[in-house]
Amino acid sequence: MRILHVIYSLSLKHGGPPEGLRQLAEAYRQEGIHLEVASLDGPDEDFLRELWFKVHALGPVKSVYGYSSRMLPWLRSHIHEYDAVVINGIWQYNSFAAGRAARGRVPYAVFIHGALDPWFKKTYPLKHIKKLLYWRTFQYPVLRDALAVLFTTQTEKEQAQLSFRRNRWNGVVVPYGTLRPDGDxxxxxxxxxxxxxxxxxxxxxxxxxxxxxxxxxxxxxxxxxxxxxxxxxxxxxxxxxxxxxxxxxxxxxxxxxxxxxxxxxxxxxxxxxxxxxxxxxxxxxxxxxxxxxxxxxxxxxxxxxxxxxxxxxxxxxxxxxxxxxxxxxxxxxxxxxxxxxxxxxxxxxxxxxxxxxxxxxxxxYSMRGAAKAIREMFEEELKATGKRSAGKHALQATAN
Incomplete structure (x- = not known):
């Protein structure tokens, strides 16, 4: 299976999501899943050279929202090469672009990473008003049309219902964690x-x-x-x-x-x-x-x-x-x-x-459980819709 993850950045300075994706990448490899990542990082970032998996760096971007004129055209041109897409995070351009490109073409899921916790609504009320304007037109449709909206705990899933009124999506709790450290x-x-x-x-x-x-x-x-x-x-x-x-x-x-x-x-x-x-x-x-x-x-x-x-x-x-x-x-x-x-x-x-x-x-909290759950979720969807592995055919074409 070929899975494309779409994320704002893989830089560890952005906290849990990039660290989690790096850990998940190794779990994918252990499960025989081919991973590629599209991010809004600049292609010359030093930390990208340390990563063993392929990264399509479509930045750099200058704002927190992270608009890039390159991302949506690239996704539209290449998304058929993957069996499934996982969007990491919301409220930034990578989420909107990936949802728009994947809708109706390949199954996709969205990792919320805590971004719908009502704590943000309570602590930053003015920001929440701005998010209300963005929510209805841009963000909510990405979640509504996803195969699954992924949460790492039942508590996170339940609390996500409290931030906005329109919240009809297929919420799924998946295992999450990290890999056991190796080395001395x-x-x-x-x-x-x-x-x-x-x-x-x-x-x-x-x-x-x-x-x-x-x-x-x-x-x-x-x-x-x-x-x-x-x-x-x-x-x-x-x-x-x-x-x-x-x-x-x-x-x-x-x-x-x-x-x-x-x-x-x-x-x-x-x-x-x-x-x-x-x-x-x-x-x-x-x-x-x-x-x-x-x-x-x-x-x-x-x-x-x-x-x-x-x-x-x-x-x-x-x-x-x-x-x-x-x-x-x-x-x-x-x-x-x-x-x-x-x-x-x-x-x-x-x-x-x-x-x-x-x-x-x-x-x-073994990350390998997350890799298995994501693979099985997409395999079930592909089987139900009768779609063959586009990614497999792409690999075969490349080999030929």
Whole structure:
């Protein structure tokens, strides 16, 4: 099967969707699925050279919406070469263009990636008014006409119904997660310590996400200041890209609270440096206000690390059910509770929670399950409609 994914960008600075697609690409390969990606990245981006799968970079674009005059013509000319299309994300041009090109020609599905969570409507009411204008004419038809609108949890699927009145689509929950990291953990730790040398030999909790209001960074700094005096040997690593320029404000907050020297900011960590940070940390913490899944949570579990998360991370119920971490409200008091409950655990209790964390990952969050579910969904549709594999014929024609 040949599947085309369409995404705004494959740059990791954009958070979960590009990281998730990179992980899904490997799961596709394990399942024998041929993947290609169309993105709005510029063709000269350095990170594209590191990817093993074929990327049709149809940018660069200069706006967040990401209009490109090249994307729709390219999709119309090439979409028949694929058996199916998966659109990653909404509210940007790649979603509109892919939906328009695929409609009536090949089956397509849309990964929402949390973009219909009512938190956005509540937090950014003016942006929601602008989205209302775009929703009816451009975005809603893409979801309505899709074979499936894909959600990573039942909670995400249910909450998506609350953002807009017109919401008739075929919502499907698919497995999601990450791949178990390979490589030597000790060597990966060394790569991390070379990126953040000051934390070598120190106890620390790891935050790894975009430095963004949604992630609850300010809550974490305030809560950490409350426990800092009683745990003078504990540090905090705040890893992730500063997309909106909020880091300076957070550093000022930490300075005013007297804990600036207890927090390290290594920026975005990739590959071995990322896995090394997970392996070296005591636990992972994410007091997010909204998280449809939280790919970094699954990555932490894959490394056997307990997760300290808010109850706005949509997999929190599975974390609690598996004894893989601690959950509290997305408030200062809730985040303080995450920290104090972790510190109250005995060494044996922390070891047991670490073991349960890895078991939670193994049982629930393998990305290969997502690859299988997507393939089976499209195979069933192709069989029902009597369509043969266009992608297979394209490969045969190329070979001939």
């Amino acid at each position: 953990p000790a060597a990966q730790k060394e790569v991390f310590f070379s990126s953040c040398p000051a934390v070598r030999g120190r106890r620390f909790l790891l935050f790894m996400a975009r430095i963004h209001e949604k992630k609850g960074c300010d809550l974490l700094i305030e809560a950490f200041s409350r426990i800092s005096s009683c745990t003078p040997d504990l540090y905090l690593v705040m890893a992730g890209p500063d997309q909106v320029g909020w880091k300076a404000t957070l550093e000022k907050q930490a300075g005013q609270l007297g804990i600036a020297d207890r927090i390290y900011w290594p920026g975005m960590l990739e590959k071995d440096a990322k896995w090394g940070a997970f392996h070296a940390a005591e636990a992972f913490i994410l007091p997010s206000h909204q998280e449809n899944f939280g790919i970094a949570v699954a990555e932490a579990l894959a490394c056997g690390k307990p997760v300290l998360i808010s109850n706005q991370v949509n997999i929190w119920q599975e974390v609690i059910a598996n004894g893989a971490g601690i959950v509290a409200d997305d408030t200062i008091d809730g985040t303080h509770s995450l920290l104090t409950k972790w510190l109250e655990l005995s060494e044996n209790e922390r070891i047991e929670m670490s073991q349960k964390a890895f078991a939670c990952f193994s049982n629930n």
